Amino acid sequence: MPVNTPLFLDCDTGIDDALALGYLLRTPNIDLRGIGTVSGNISAAEAALNTASLLRILDRDDIPVAIGEHDPRRGSYAGGAPEVHGVNGIGDVTLPRGRQPSAEPAPELLIRLAREADRRGEQLDVLAIGPLTNIARAVELAPELPQLVGRLTVMGGAVHVSGNITPAAEANIFNDPESARLVLRAGFRTTLVPLDVTHHHYFDDEDAADLTADGTPLARALGAMLCCYIDYYESVLGRRRSPLHDPLAAAIASAEVAPTVVEDSSIDVLVTGPERGRTIIAEDESVATTRVILGAAPEAAALIKQRILRTRMECAA
Numbered sequence: 642m643p644v645n646t647p648l649f650l651d652c653d654t655g656i657d658d659a660l661a662l663g664y665l666l667r668t669p670n671i672d673l674r675g676i677g678t679v680s681g682n683i684s685a686a687e688a689a690l691n692t693a694s695l696l697r698i699l700d701r702d703d704i705p706v707a708i709g710e711h712d713p714r715r716g717s718y719a720g721g722a723p724e725v726h727g728v729n730g731i732g733d734v735t736l737p738r739g740r741q742p743s744a745e746p747a748p749e750l751l752i753r754l755a756r757e758a759d760r761r762g763e764q765l766d767v768l769a770i771g772p773l774t775n776i777a778r779a780v781e782l783a784p785e786l787p788q789l790v791g792r793l794t795v796m797g798g799a800v801h802v803s804g805n806i807t808p809a810a811e812a813n814i815f816n817d818p819e820s821a822r823l824v825l826r827a828g829f830r831t832t833l834v835p836l837d838v839t840h841h842h843y844f845d846d847e848d849a850a851d852l853t854a855d856g857t858p859l860a861r862a863l864g865a866m867l868c869c870y871i872d873y874y875e876s877v878l879g880r881r882r883s884p885l886h887d888p889l890a891a892a893i894a895s896a897e898v899a900p901t902v903v904e905d906s907s908i909d910v911l912v913t914g915p916e917r918g919r920t921i922i923a924e925d926e927s928v929a930t931t932r933v934i935l936g937a938a939p940e941a942a943a944l945i946k947q948r949i950l951r952t953r954m955e956c957a958a
Contacts, residue, residue, distance in 0.1 A: 645672045646766055646791075647758050648894070649751050651709070652887070653771030653813075654691040655682030655726035656870040660844075660945070661770055661887035662692065663863050666699055667948040668895050673701075674754050674765065677747025679709045681771040681816050683721040683730030685747075686711070688771075691731050693739025698858045702740045709747030709775035713817035722812075725873045732869030734862055748779035755789040764791030768894045769824075770887040772813050773797070777820035780827045787828040796890035797821065798835035798908065798920035800933055810918030811836050814910060818918045822910040825931060832932045833908060834890040835920065842889050842941045843882040846871060851946065860949055888945045893934060897944060902936030 648671050652658040665671050678688035689708045696704055712718050727733035743750060751767070758765040767790050769776055776793070780786050787793075797813035798821075804810040814821045825831065844867055852864030867883065874883040892898035908931040909923035 646670055646895070647672045647674050647763055649675050649677070649754055649765055649767045651677045651679060651747065651751070651767065651769040651771060651775050652688065652692065653679050653681030653683060653685070654688040654695075655722070655730045656732050656866045657885070657887040658682065658688075658770055659691065659695055659731055659866055660863055660885070660949070661891040662695055663859055663949045664888050664891050664945050665895070666701060667951045668897065671895050673704055674758070675705045675707065675750050677707050677709045677751055677775050679747070679771045679775045680711050680718040681721070681813065682726045684711060684718065685709050687730055689742040690739070691729070691736070693742060694736035695739070695859070697737050697739035698862065705743045705745075705750060706740070707743040707745050707747040707750040710778055713772065713774055714777065714819040725870070727869050732866035734865045736862060747775045748782055751775065751779045752783045752786060755786060759789050764789065766791045766894065767793045768891060769793065770796040770813070770890055772817040773820040773824045774817045777823040780823065790829060792832060792894075793824075793829040794832045794834065794890055794894040795824075796834045796839070796887050798833055800833075800835050800837050800906070800908070800920055800922070801935070802837050802840070804919070805836060807918065809916040811920070814920055815918030818910045818912045822912055825908050825910060826928055828929055831929070832893065832934060834893055834934050837935045838937050839884050839886040839889050842885040842937065844871070844885060844942060844946070845882040848942070848946055852949065855950055863949060885942055885945065889937060889941055892941055892945055893937065898941045899938045900934045900936065901938060902934070904933045904935055905930050906933055907931065908933065
C-alpha cells in the first residue's frame with residue numbers, strides 16, 4: 642500500500658473493534674477518512690457513541706462517524722453480545738463523550754467519500770469488521786461502488802474451520818448472511834480475514850497489563866476493555882487469551898502484517914437451512930474471487946500492541 646492510504650472503517654464497536662481503531666489511529670500510513678457503524682456487537686447507534694468517545698480521547702473529532710443500518714436485510718437486530726463485550730459494548734469501561742454522530746447515514750458517507758477520493762485520483766480502501774449490512778446498502782445505492790473502492794478487507798467467515806456463533810458460521814457473517822452474500826458477489830477486490838487465521842493470534846494478560854500501565858488514556862482504556870474480553874474467552878478457550886479478530890484484519894488492511902498463507906477462492910454464503918451464515922467455496926463461476934488469508938506473520942500481535950503504545954515509545958526515544 643502507498644503512504645497515507647485513504648481508508649473507510651465500517652464497524653460495530655465492541656472491544657476488538659476498539660483495539661482495531663486504536664491501532665489504525667496510530668498507524669502512519671493510514672488516512673482514516675470516515676467511520677460507519679452497524680448493529681452487531683452492539684446497536685449501530687451505541688457503536689457510534691463508543692467510536693466517537695475513542696476519537697475524543699485522541700483529539701480526532703475531525704473524523705466523521707455515521708450511524709448505519711440498525712437491522713439486517715432479513716429480520717430484526719437480535720441484540721448485542723453483552724456476555725462478550727459488556728453491556729456498553731466496550732467492556733463497561735466509561736469513556737469521555739465524543740462528538741455527536743453525523744446526520745449523514747453510514748452507507749451514504751461511504752459513497753460520498755469514495756466519489757470524492759475518485760475525483761482526486763485516489764481510491765478509498767474499506768475495512769469492514771462488523772456485519773456487512775452497510776456495505777450491501779451502499780452497493781444498492783451506488784452500484785458503481787466496487788469499481789470506485791481500491792480494496793475491501795472483511796473480517797468474517799470461517800472457511801476451513803468451525804464457526805464461533807454456530808458450528809457453521811462466524812458472527813459477522815451470521816448476523817446478516819444476505820448482506821454478506823451480496824457484498825461477496827458485488828465485484829469488490831475483496832480480502833477476507835476469517836477465523837481460520839484470527840484464532841492463531843492473541844492478546845493475553847501480559848498484553849492487557851502493558852496497555853493498562855501505559856501513560857496514555859487510549860492505551861489504558863483499551864487495556865481495561867481487554868481484561869473483560871480475556872475474561873470471556875477464558876470461559877470459551879480454557880486459557881486467558883483473546884483472539885485478535887478485528888485488529889488482525891486492520892493490520893492486514895494496512896499492509897503492516899504480511900499474509901503467509903493465501904488462498905484465492907470464490908467465496909459464497911449460505912442463507913438458508915441449518916448452516917445459514919456459513920462461508921463456502923462456491924461452485925458458481927460467476928461469484929467473484931476473494932483473497933482469503935489463512936496465515937499471517939507471527940509477530941502480528943506484538944506489532945499491533947507496539948502501534949497502540951506508539952506515543953509512549955516516541956516520548957521515550
